[in-house]
Amino acid sequence: MSDDRAQAGSVAIIITTYNHASFLGSALRSAVLQTRQATEIIVVDDGSRDHPEAVTRTFPGVRLIRQPNAGLAAARNTGWRAARSEFVVFLDADDRLLPEALQINVERLAAEPRAGFSYGAYIHVDATTGRRRLAEFTRATDGFPVFLRGNVIGMHASVAYRRARLADIGGFDVSPPACEDYDVYLRMAYRFPVVCSPVPLAEYWHHSGNMSRDSAMMLRAALMVLARQRPAAERLGEGGAYREGVAGWKRHYVRAWCLELAQGLRTGSVPGSLLVQGISLARQAPLTVAGAPVRRARGLLRQLRSRVRLDHVACR
Numbered sequence: 001m002s003d004d005r006a007q008a009g010s011v012a013i014i015i016t017t018y019n020h021a022s023f024l025g026s027a028l029r030s031a032v033l034q035t036r037q038a039t040e041i042i043v044v045d046d047g048s049r050d051h052p053e054a055v056t057r058t059f060p061g062v063r064l065i066r067q068p069n070a071g072l073a074a075a076r077n078t079g080w081r082a083a084r085s086e087f088v089v090f091l092d093a094d095d096r097l098l099p100e101a102l103q104i105n106v107e108r109l110a111a112e113p114r115a116g117f118s119y120g121a122y123i124h125v126d127a128t129t130g131r132r133r134l135a136e137f138t139r140a141t142d143g144f145p146v147f148l149r150g151n152v153i154g155m156h157a158s159v160a161y162r163r164a165r166l167a168d169i170g171g172f173d174v175s176p177p178a179c180e181d182y183d184v185y186l187r188m189a190y191r192f193p194v195v196c197s198p199v200p201l202a203e204y205w206h207h208s209g210n211m212s213r214d215s216a217m218m219l220r221a222a223l224m225v226l227a228r229q230r231p232a233a234e235r236l237g238e239g240g241a242y243r244e245g246v247a248g249w250k251r252h253y254v255r256a257w258c259l260e261l262a263q264g265l266r267t268g269s270v271p272g273s274l275l276v277q278g279i280s281l282a283r284q285a286p287l288t289v290a291g292a293p294v295r296r297a298r299g300l301l302r303q304l305r306s307r308v309r310l311d312h313v314a315c316r
Helices: 021-032 072-082 101-111 144-149 163-168 180-191 215-227 230-235 239-267 272-284 286-315
Strands: 011-017 040-046 063-067 087-092 117-126 132-134 159-162 194-206
Touching (some): 011 021, 011 072, 040 072, 063 072, 072 180, 087 101, 101 117, 101 159, 101 194, 144 180, 144 230, 159 163, 163 180, 180 215, 215 272, 239 272
Parallel strands (some): 011 087, 117 194
Antiparallel strands (some): 087 159
């Protein structure tokens, strides 16, 4: 069915799952309990071994599509291609939508017919402690150059796409090992306007199985995705934004690895996989890794100076 036959304002929620049946029920409940009801809820099982059908059958109207394991990008492609709605939202099985997610994003897209996608803020949730923290929100004020500098969205479930625009760019690229959402943001922002709202729309649940914990793999994927946009960046005179993005991704993932290492040292447990990640990061970003201790020392010095100033003010 072509997109011009989609019901105006209709929206599909695509939930991808791979061995996350224990989380899937919560994701589905968050999809059902929207202030603007989804026209379609589609679960794509990417070759799970934990029987997600036992969960989906308890939610009337939910469609389950099963496929051999092909990766997250391929599962998302299966989902949006099976959908028949004007808009699509992608939710990982271990995350959740907040009640107004569909309403706010769809209203934004309806107000800007040229836009390819809309996004909002999100909340970090520690799956172990239940601690919640609002993530920093950044507006894509100048579209493509903002995404060259980094992924200002951070959490895919906070995004709603026009399905026709997603089809125009060919959907998700299955070749990167990760960052397939960042790749789509870049390609969409290059061709279409982007709209956003600072209202939190989703919860990003952090647990030990999150793929994003592998800093070396994530850096490799981010740089691969970004490198593909270098010709476009140069054509638009945005080479500086591109170079900022490369440097920023290196700092981000080296810092993430350093925090993991520091935590391991505090607890007396540093897994061998973390050391392997460190070697890979040193190969990908040698100067950034070498400068990490210096940046850490500077950060501690700034904190110390701030405390000294505060103590000085308090004593006056």
